[in-house]
Amino acid sequence: MQPKEIHQQIPPQTTPQQMKTIIFIENLDQGISEDYLYRKFKEVGEIQSLKITKDKTTQKSKGQAFITFAHPDSAEEARKKFNNQVFIRNIIRVKQYFNYHNADKKANIFINNLSEDADILELEQEFSRFGTVLSVDIHRDSQGKQLNYGYVQFEKKEDADNLIKRIMNHPMTHKGKLLKLESFKAQSERKVESCSIYLRAFAKPLQQNYFEKEKVVRAIEHGWSLIIKDYFTKHGFQIKDCFVKIDQHTRQPWTMISFETSEQAKYHLDICESQRTHPCINSGAHHALELINKHGPPVNSDASQAFSVAEITQAFKEMAQDHNDTFKGESENFFYNMVYSKNLNPDDRLILVQNIKDDVTKEQILDFLSRFGKVIRLTIRKTKNPRFQVQQCFVHYQTMEDSKRARSEIYDDKNEEISKIKKQIFKDGHVIMNILLSKAMRKEFKEIKKQSQSIFQNPGGRQLLQPPFVGNLQMMPPQMPFPPGQNGMRQIPPRGGRGGPFPMVRPQGMRPPPMNNKPFQPPPNKVVTSQTFIQEFSDYTLIQNRMEEFLKIPQSDQRNVLGNLLFQKVFEVVKDKESTKKVVGMLIDPSQFEIGDILNMFEDSQELQTYIDDGLALIKEETQK
Secondary structure, rough: HHHHHOOOOOOOOOOOHOOEEEEEOOOOOOOHHHHHHHHHHHHOOOOOEEEEEEOOOOOOOEEEEEEEOOOOHHHHHHHHHHHHOOOOOOEEEEOOOOHHHHHHHHHHHEOOOOOOOOHHHHHHHHHHHHEEEEEEEEEOOOOOEEEEEEEEEOOHHHHHHHHHHHOOOOOEEEEEEEEEEEEEOOOOHHHOOOOOOEEEEEOOOOOOHHHOOOOHHHHHHHHHHHHHHHHHOOOOOOOEEEEEOOHHHHHOOEEEEEOOOOHHHHHHHHHHHHOOOOHOOOOOOOHHHHHHHHHHOOEOOOOEEEEOOHHHHHHHHHHHHHOOOHHHHOOOHHHHHHHEOOOOOOOOEEEEEEOOOOOOOOHHHHHHHHOOOOOOEEEEEEOOOOOOEEEEEEEEOOHHHHHHHHHHOOOOOOOHHHHHHHHHHHHHHHHHHEEEEOOOHHHHHHHHHHHHOOOOOOOOOOOOOOOOOOOOOOOOOOOOOOOOOOOOOOOOOOOOOOOOOOOOOOOOOOOOOOOOOOOOOOOOOOOOOOHHHHHHHHHHHHHHHHHHHHOOOOOHHHHHHHHHHHHHHHHHOOHHHHHHHHHHHHHHHOOOOOOHOOOOOHHOOHHHHHHHHHHHHHHHHHHOO
16 A cells, blocks of 8 residues: 555544554654655554644644554554654654543543653553553653653543542552542632732832832832731741732732742732732831841842942932832722632632623713722723624722622612613613633533533424424515525535534623513504514514614514524525424524524524534434434
8 A cells, every 4th residue: 555545534433442543643853754654654564544734824744643553453563663763853752542532531530740751651551450541641841851740541430430549548659759640620620729819009100200210110129029028027927939010001019929828828818808908018118228228139130239229219218208109008909819820710800791882981881880899990892793793891890899799789679779870871771790701611611501502402302393483474585685696605514523513602792682571662553463573674684773672572573583584594505495494493492592592693604504404414313213
């Protein structure tokens, strides 16, 4: 077999047995071709496929390759023979191929405290005593150096659980090091303990005449650092580090303080929460100058002094006489936080406020939200969808109590004054407030929501849903907003490895505002039926232009109107009236999609095409039963 005949891709779905025939190669030299790899690796057995991965834009090698052998023994021999061997200039790494996405995450174990010369094959052999091992991986840094941690993936969760139980009484060692093993945890489940706190804007802005003098600024930063360290030393707290800088935009100081334990960090964060300041930042310029005289100035990277005491003494004396002395630590926008990973830990003080009227100003919102607590920062923005823009804001309260009070009292309809203001600021007087989730949590929440809205998900079985209007309501041919043949739809190729028929969840704020509980008010003496609404909103552009009015009609009629408009779009793809009725029935089913999701189908033709494909697949499956 020639190498040109084996360029096929790895199958998207591979069984554990099939994976044993595939190897994954890393750190290949750019000059290595598929012919070169073929000649090298055919020595250990028959090759069925070989592929070097390339950048889609440049078509250059990414330094990685997949090789599938006819037999698992050949793949194992390739790993033993070629792993850590030099190919041209680089030391390559040869691993068993492993499709992590298809594996049971609960059968994954985190390995810590590995030695520098830990051997993957030896580890794999050791772990195989406890069950079928799919993969062992040791992480490396950007230079390719092996790190002291990695993962072992078992085929079954039971095997992983048994290993964790066993090491409690019989610890494992490798290369003279005691291994530390932990069961896999999702990012949001990992307990992230921080030993550092972050204090921002803890003093008034530095006066411009001082801010323009580089050495004075450096002296003030150093003075603050000494004051903070001196406070904690006197009160019996050992801090590992304290770093202070003056912000170039606000001219206010911020600091990062690292403690010995996370409990100490939390203790001092609680002080900030209760006092809206911290005693370590309440001092004066005289005390700062005394400490600088005592400990001396800091040094630069070339070992020279950053400044001399004589150069900054006059400025510090002037500051001490000024009621705006920065070392007093007084601030209107003091902010504090634990130093966590932004991807994992949400801040309950950061709130997303939605459903704001388009003509409301930032000042109006700030004035209203400041009723409930100290607002540190407020940012207004509109959603990106040009056809369906919604104004929203991010508000950062100073303390947790401020945030809790806002999220509680703002929904109190018994307070007439607040209710009156809400009607002026929010559409239909309805406010939507949510804590802004961290990046990882938002991702997990989207996945959960996708699954909950799958059109395959039907608790009562896979019974096909019929549109509620079919049979008792005649379809009206809608006037499409696009000329024939230019309806915004485009044919989507088969989705291949797509992981299920899940709706594409839009970012927060993209969903239209909730409906008003008051029913739609028809003209006097006019009988309103679903047919009336279908005639009223016979074109999607009419819905766009009259969105607030549309959202006030009964929800069942909203679905009928949207179903009527969807019918033509779906029929142009399906070409069969009965199948179109069934697909549209699924799309407007209240147990599967909210009104906002249906509206987005008109904005995203690819998403609609996906649902049509999934619906047709379900219909075909049902007819074959």
